[in-house]
Amino acid sequence: MEISCNHCYTKLNIPDEKIPKGRKASLLCPKCKQRIHIMPDESNTQTLDSSEIPVQSKAPQVPVPRRVYPETSEYNASDKPFDLLDENAKTALLCISHPHALEISVKIMNSMQYQIETVDNVQTALNRMKYHLFNIIIVDEDFDVNRRGFAYLMEYINDLDMMLRRRTVVFFLSKNHRTMDNMASFHLSVNQIINISKITGMEGLVRRTVKEHEQFYAIYNESLRKMGKIT
Structure with a gap:
């Protein structure tokens, strides 16, 4: 068709x-x-x-x-991350190279009732994002590092229409930046930084960051719904 x-x-x-x-x-x-x-x-x-x-x-x-x-x-049906989802379903894309960090991130997303897609390279991540706008993206600095995985992914995200970009919360797992480094987050165009050494206790920060993001854009998103721009 x-x-x-x-x-x-x-x-x-x-x-x-x-x-x-x-x-x-x-x-x-x-x-x-x-x-x-x-x-x-x-x-x-x-x-x-x-x-x-x-x-x-x-x-x-x-x-x-x-x-x-x-x-x-x-x-290409193989590029579509989810065959059929309720339009109100919450989704997360995990671009994480460290097994321990990936395991914990999966547990947190399951606890928050997100549908999860995990990828191991930047091209697969971009293919998935062609057909779906993820609510949460978690990426670490070693993700597909040989192909500039994090930088390439952020270039794509930052090129999105701002109306779409505001609907996604991006978490960056870093070995070199401290958790909640707001200045670094601004320069990297991510919503929140989490130092990978603090990965075990990051669920509370993830929940708080998502809640603050939703509250900040609540009026904006309600206006878009009234205009039929989002569901």
């Missing part, structure tokens, strides 16, 4: 068996990162996003010229 993004007009070919029958589904556009909603329809399946919802207006609407579709890109 072929669907198109209403924002950048990228076309995707998705195998019919990957589309749930009679149920609403969604995925992120791999090009512009806007969410594409696939609505169930008895006759055929169509795409719909917030900008296509009819708005009552007395003023006549001037049609906007459509851009030429770029070359169709194939949908």
Whole structure:
């Protein structure tokens, strides 16, 4: 089945068996990162996003010229981290090279009821992020170090639209920075730094950082929900 993004007009070919029958589904556009909603329809399946919802207006609407579709890109199901999730599900991407730190991070995310995706290299991480916006990303400074894993990952994250970037909390596990080093966090564009020597007791800090982030952007996110920009 072929669907198109209403924002950048990228076309995707998705195998019919990957589309749930009679149920609403969604995925992120791999090009512009806007969410594409696939609505169930008895006759055929169509795409719909917030900008296509009819708005009552007395003023006549001037049609906007459509851009030429770029070359169709194939949908790779193996790159999608989760087959089907409730739209309110919380998700975490773990990019951690140290086994002990990974084990503890998995336990914390499970305790906080996050759906987890673990990756061992930066290319896999970027492939997963093409189709899903993670609520939490935990990365350590030795992650895929031969390919600049942390730096490469942060370049991608910082290039996201700010509306999307604000929905993700990034934790950086470091051997060289102290825990809660706010100045270093600012320079590295992460939400929180945790020294890897303090990894055992980091659950409380993770919970507090996430809660403060949610409270800080609560009004902003509620405004986006009212506008239909997020769910």
